[in-house]
Amino acid sequence: MTTDNSMDRRTFIQAAGALAAGGALAIGVATYVAMRPGAADKLVAHRHSGALPIDNPNADAWLDLDHFPVTMLMQQITTPHPSELAVPELWVRAMHNGTDIAFHLEWGDTDVNDMDKMVAFRDSVAVQLPVAEETDATAPKTSVTMGLAPVAAQGTTPATPGQTVHILHWKASWQYDVDKGRRTVKDLFPNMYNDVTPEGLLGEANSLVFYPGVFAGNSMSARERKSPIEELIASGFGSLTTHEKQQANGKGVNEKGRWRVVLSVPMDSGDATKAKVRAGTSIPVAFAAWNGTKQNRGARKQYANWVPMEVEA
Amino acid sequence: MAEVNNWQLGRTMQYPYPENRPRRQIAWVFDTNKCIACQTCTIACKSTWTWGSGQEYMLWNNVETKPFGFFPVGWDVELMNVLGPAKWTGGKLESQTIFEGLPAGERVKGWLPAEEDWASPNIGEDEPVGVAQQGSYIPSMPHNEMWFSYLARICNHCTYPGCVAACPRQAIYKRPEDGIVLVDQSRCRGYQECAQGCPYKKVMFNNNTRTSEKCIACFPKIEQGLQPQCVTSCIGRIRIAGFISPPGQVNPQNPIDYLVKVKKVALPLYPQAGTEPNVYYIPPMHAGRDYLHQMFGPGSDEAIKTYQNTKNDPELLGLMMLFGSTERIMHRFRVEGETAIGMDENGAELVRVPVREPSWVRTYFDEVRGAYNHNIT
Numbered sequence A: 001m002t003t004d005n006s007m008d009r010r011t012f013i014q015a016a017g018a019l020a021a022g023g024a025l026a027i028g029v030a031t032y033v034a035m036r037p038g039a040a041d042k043l044v045a046h047r048h049s050g051a052l053p054i055d056n057p058n059a060d061a062w063l064d065l066d067h068f069p070v071t072m073l074m075q076q077i078t079t080p081h082p083s084e085l086a087v088p089e090l091w092v093r094a095m096h097n098g099t100d101i102a103f104h105l106e107w108g109d110t111d112v113n114d115m116d117k118m119v120a121f122r123d124s125v126a127v128q129l130p131v132a133e134e135t136d137a138t139a140p141k142t143s144v145t146m147g148l149a150p151v152a153a154q155g156t157t158p159a160t161p162g163q164t165v166h167i168l169h170w171k172a173s174w175q176y177d178v179d180k181g182r183r184t185v186k187d188l189f190p191n192m193y194n195d196v197t198p199e200g201l202l203g204e205a206n207s208l209v210f211y212p213g214v215f216a217g218n219s220m221s222a223r224e225r226k227s228p229i230e231e232l233i234a235s236g237f238g239s240l241t242t243h244e245k246q247q248a249n250g251k252g253v254n255e256k257g258r259w260r261v262v263l264s265v266p267m268d269s270g271d272a273t274k275a276k277v278r279a280g281t282s283i284p285v286a287f288a289a290w291n292g293t294k295q296n297r298g299a300r301k302q303y304a305n306w307v308p309m310e311v312e313a
Numbered sequence B: 001m002a003e004v005n006n007w008q009l010g011r012t013m014q015y016p017y018p019e020n021r022p023r024r025q026i027a028w029v030f031d032t033n034k035c036i037a038c039q040t041c042t043i044a045c046k047s048t049w050t051w052g053s054g055q056e057y058m059l060w061n062n063v064e065t066k067p068f069g070f071f072p073v074g075w076d077v078e079l080m081n082v083l084g085p086a087k088w089t090g091g092k093l094e095s096q097t098i099f100e101g102l103p104a105g106e107r108v109k110g111w112l113p114a115e116e117d118w119a120s121p122n123i124g125e126d127e128p129v130g131v132a133q134q135g136s137y138i139p140s141m142p143h144n145e146m147w148f149s150y151l152a153r154i155c156n157h158c159t160y161p162g163c164v165a166a167c168p169r170q171a172i173y174k175r176p177e178d179g180i181v182l183v184d185q186s187r188c189r190g191y192q193e194c195a196q197g198c199p200y201k202k203v204m205f206n207n208n209t210r211t212s213e214k215c216i217a218c219f220p221k222i223e224q225g226l227q228p229q230c231v232t233s234c235i236g237r238i239r240i241a242g243f244i245s246p247p248g249q250v251n252p253q254n255p256i257d258y259l260v261k262v263k264k265v266a267l268p269l270y271p272q273a274g275t276e277p278n279v280y281y282i283p284p285m286h287a288g289r290d291y292l293h294q295m296f297g298p299g300s301d302e303a304i305k306t307y308q309n310t311k312n313d314p315e316l317l318g319l320m321m322l323f324g325s326t327e328r329i330m331h332r333f334r335v336e337g338e339t340a341i342g343m344d345e346n347g348a349e350l351v352r353v354p355v356r357e358p359s360w361v362r363t364y365f366d367e368v369r370g371a372y373n374h375n376i377t
């Protein structure tokens, strides 16, 4: 499945023909898409020398790479389900420099959702890697369903070990936090009035208890944000947990109705609970995407099954 | 889905998790007839728990005027839309709960109120149904043609919480020690599935911390044997909090059991939703009865009859007088002659009150002062 503006080269030539014949609609979008190479037939993490362009999703180093189109599916394995297929396709590019690996994900979304607030949901995207080393990237043993919880008979310790996955999760709202600073309630609701706040009365340190998410150390509530990407681990649905060691970074931008997001992480974090990516191997990678306009969040998402990715030597 | 027993429905029902009742269950009784909508409870709660930025329109306790007041706007109208009219045969619910007959891909039948629905916490205040005509008067109960009533609301700390069922990450849990339902603030990721799934709309999103929050039943007070802020601050003394015995067990000396199970004068709110809520209401006796059937189920007529007979029932009257008489949780009560006595868990006396307050009736005309007297109650 492809979106209207994720056309391949041939479609673009046809479209260009139509334009030449007199239809002058959407020149901007068509040109924007056409300036790039075509679709790759396999996903490759290309070897790059020097620092990876993780701060600039529009860098030539990224856009000169063929994109690998990944078909997304509505998540319908566990409840709740999304109401419709809101992100039908992701374009994936990847590169590494032997130390870090970075993914470049691109998809159509004309309506930016970069707020976390009541009845409003953010756009976001995620990359999933198995923590255990997979010998066959085309047939991974780790379940794509965010890993698998350990199986145990009632009252016993698990006989079957669980499978853990390592997830990189970029959030448009966190990108906003990093770029422009965390929105206050006044930013979200300009007419909101609050005559007395705990911090106003008790000072910052003593008021924390009145911000339970902050007090509990929840990553959602963090007041200082250095990266738009959160590293998580999971062993099955509902088990997603913020990793205690946050090392991922990257950047997302939305221009001309498309998100381009770079997610970067060390290939070997030295932590056994994270995925280890070795140059010269092939590893399975899976993806998920959320569209805030369609009230996507949590399991209400689009996902893709494991895709084998060659990590250039 | 598991098959669980919901005593309020007179049947078993479908629920995502097996029946697992807490060791004891906190419960409340609110007498709607005595509420004056002063909102002291609302402010007591707000100034204790939700005065942070991000919680501006978060009222864990609210008091709304029925039928035209709601917080959030239209919440129970929406619930009726989701459920359809409740069908009862005797004490058994024939229609489906929010956990049954689910649309594909959903965990509960829910909906998310719009942002603006939270912006008018006291909308519809004191608006009656019906229109007063010239010379209208209200001759008898119920006031079918023209009425309104007050409904004080908190989280029901349900036995089968809709919020727990809706959360895909088990970030909401019911405490085994007292049945209090809490959002784990370290696991919540702000999906707002709970806000969508709670039929009473008692989980709210904190716009500052980006997590969902809800009434915590003042658990630090409960742990010390004290009743929650909304109960102890209540001007109208309409509230009592205590522990309700599990289904099939009744302790007639326990105030909550006595009101809910012995006298059946206090009823759950919208029991047809299926969550087995643990706030019980004495229905407003003057309100339209059809409305009350929908709101409190088939027991509402009998409950009102019992309530209207309170003056002839020294035990019930004595207990009603004990509402709001102590900050401590009253585990037992007894009435001795003209005195009602409340006791703690060990049977030690907490408080004693007269069953009837002394009253004086003054003469209509004060001869000495040459003035007319008013009698007030």
Ligand code: SF4
Residues within 6 Å of the ligand: B034, B035, B036, B037, B038, B039, B040, B041, B042, B063, B152, B233, B234, B235, B236, B237, B238
């Ligand atoms: S404090 Fe009591 S009387 Fe006043 S509004 Fe609340 S419940 Fe009603």
Ligand code: SF4
Residues within 6 Å of the ligand: B154, B155, B156, B157, B158, B160, B161, B162, B163, B164, B181, B197, B198, B199, B200, B201, B202, B203, B214, B275
């Ligand atoms: S009233 Fe709502 S928030 Fe409270 S326990 Fe029940 S379902 Fe959960």
